[in-house]
Amino acid sequence: MLIEVENLKKTFHVAERQSGLAGAVKGLVRRKTREVCALSGISFQIGQGELVGYIGPNGAGKSTTVKTLSGILVPDSGKCTVDGRTPWLERIEHVRRIGVVFGQRTQLWWDLPVRESFDLLRDIYSIPTDEYRRAFDEMVHFLDLQSLLSTPVRQLSLGQRMRCDIAAALLHAPPILFLDEPTIGLDAVSKIAVRQFIARINRERKVTVILTTHDMDDIEALCSRVMVIGSGRILSDGSIADLRNRVSQDRILMVDLADASDVDGDIEGPWNTCTIAGGRMTIRYSPTQIATADLISKITSKYTVRDLYVENPPIEEVIAQLYRNHAQ
Amino acid sequence: MKPYTALLRVRFLTLLQYRNAAMAGVVTQLFWGLIRTMIFEAFYASSTVRQPLTKGQLVTYIWLGQALLGLLPWSTDTELRDRMRSGAVVYDLLRPVDLYSHWYCSAIAARTAPTVLKSIPIFLIAGVFFGLSAPASPQAALAWVALTFCALLLNCAFSVLISTSMLWTVSGEGISRLAPTVVYALSGMMVPLVFFPAWLQPALNILPFRSMVDIPFRIYSGAIPATMALNYAIYTLSWAASLIVAGRVCLSRGMRRMVVQGG
Structure with a gap:
């Protein structure tokens, strides 16, 4: 070494x-x-x-x-x-x-x-x-x-x-x-x-x-x-x-809905949070709760989807979480 | 040796660029020289006792002091002080050079470069107009050059020692104000040491400070015979060596407790 x-x-x-x-x-x-x-x-x-x-x-x-x-x-x-x-x-x-x-x-x-x-x-x-x-x-x-x-x-x-x-x-x-x-x-x-x-x-x-x-x-x-x-x-x-x-396995699914008139607000489900705002639905979920494929099919069956993508939480957030976890 | 000569050279050349400061220094030094000459002339005129220096020797002594003031370790290396306060001194430690030697080289440049700029005009002006006489003899001139060089080594050892004290005090303000006063008085820059009371003379003879001013200046004017030069050189160099050792010890102690703050 x-x-x-x-x-x-x-x-x-x-x-x-x-x-x-x-x-x-x-x-x-x-x-x-x-x-x-x-x-x-x-x-x-x-x-x-x-x-x-x-x-x-x-x-x-x-x-x-x-x-x-x-x-x-x-x-x-x-x-x-x-x-x-x-x-x-x-x-x-x-x-x-x-x-x-x-x-x-x-x-x-x-x-x-x-x-x-x-x-x-x-x-x-x-x-x-x-x-x-x-x-x-x-x-x-x-x-x-x-x-x-x-x-x-x-x-x-x-x-x-x-x-x-x-x-x-x-x-x-x-x-x-x-x-x-x-x-x-x-x-x-x-x-x-x-x-x-x-x-x-x-x-x-x-x-x-x-x-x-x-x-x-x-x-x-x-x-x-x-x-x-x-x-x-x-x-x-x-x-x-x-x-x-180590810190969090959360993923974020972003869905752009075809019909922007869907009401804004929070939706309950097998995820951490789900909010709709201005025609975009943001779902924060953990793959241990629901598989990504299942989640997507669930969403597409309910809404008309224009575009969607999955991303990791920003690394800043992960690090901040780690610092917080440690401080507690 | 090359890293050290390179460091010395670059600092020297940088300092040579401060020509306006040097010009201002020349004017100040000429002004002070004239005032000091007048004070001593009044003192000689009013006294009936035979003085230990002739008037000519005294005037020469004063003007040498004005010309070579910059050689005295009477200000610490301000650049080093700034680097210590800002923490930029860490880069000194990242160089593959001995830290003490590095600082010593900086000190040599800091003492010599401004003096080179200032002393030549002062020598010329004081020599032509204000009674600075030539060395007493060729031997005296030679001895004076040699002893001034020894004094430079001593002065730098002293100023690096003062600089290392900043590893303890951070601001360095206190000691860098106190030290010059001590140096200024005890070296004979303020008043030639022969005018000091007799009971103080043994102490002055033991302390290193008279090597900085009193001895080389009196050799120059012939008040001390040039044959004594070797003895005084040994005296000066042994003090320089002791202060170098002391500086090295302080530095290595200080480095161990050093804290580098911030990013």
Whole structure:
């Protein structure tokens, strides 16, 4: 296994004070700290070439995990090996083999043109000239950076900056890539460009990718495997289909009725909910209650149907449900 | 070495772009230099006691101070401070370079680049118009260059040490205001150390700060013979080495307790 994490724990101490003047004065005398458990013993394994989505609500421990895996944070206890090394013990050797992008901050030098930032990274990573040349050309080509190279980083738009940031993380050809919210704040075109690129390097260069995001479309478009973390614990680890099955097997049948004059309202039946509104009937049901084929024949026998289709509940809803289940 | 020289070079070149700030700095420094010269002239005129520095040496001392003020570790690396506050410092840890050396290189650039820009006009103007004299002798000039270089190494060690303290305090506001005052006073930048009371001299001789200003400046003007340079170089470099060790220890301790907040 390329990445092995076993029972990793990390606690932060957060200073607390009561609000108002009295609280501030009290805080001078006695500092109260509260322990916040960011990771309460997580374990997982990731093989070479996998593209794993890592999701969870804000404050669940996603970034803490990524920062630990990349050698920035030292955990309180637990084991973690990446490519045979413990990140925080052999930091320098370790970071040569990983690329990291934090979507919310740039790793480029604010005042330098993109090109110079890249050249500086070449020197920092001591990348041999011909390898650098090759990686550089590849990035410029795939991420369409040619027109940005001489622009100072501070003048780039967010989408442009993110493309440059991703390129910067890959110039030294790391076999492992950590992406922490790489699509945050991007417009649709940039998002798709970033996603296609991630898929491509995973497919062609066999780069192992861990992707944290709040954008479920990223996950659905890219990841064959999803790990869900909540309150410092892994809640679910598997394919998106597994995740759906675990949380809820509900399906949604949408029926467009030919006769829009049918009354709006709810209809009772062997399903969870069924509502008609504006000529569209939406039935939420579970295949364990009624088989999809039976349901359809039941509907078509009663109504004149213009069109119908079955879909899964939006993945957002599934995840939100999982978070809620866990919180209870 | 290449990663470090690259980091140093890029930071140096970036800082060289701040020409307007340097121009403003030159004007400020000339202004302060003139005021300080006048104060000391009044002081010399009103005193009948024989002073430890001749007037010419003193004026030279003042103008050297104005020209080389930027070398003093009297502000922490603001760029590093911003990176720490914003959390962008995580990227420093993602580079396959030794963190202390990385910061030390930044400190060298931060100390030298603005000084290069500011010191040349000040040397010229003060030399032509305001009584900054040439080094006492070629030996003195050589010794001064060597000791200034040693002082640079010491100054950077000091400023990185101050920067690492921010791993504990987050804002870094307190120490980065306190440290400059201490440096400014005890290095001899404010008043040459020979004017300090005798009972304070043993302490001043032990502390590292006089290597930053007092020693190289007095070597320059011949108030300390150039033959003493080697001793003082050793003194300065041993302090630099101690502060580097201290900085490394602080850094590795601090990193272990570091918290990177937010996304």
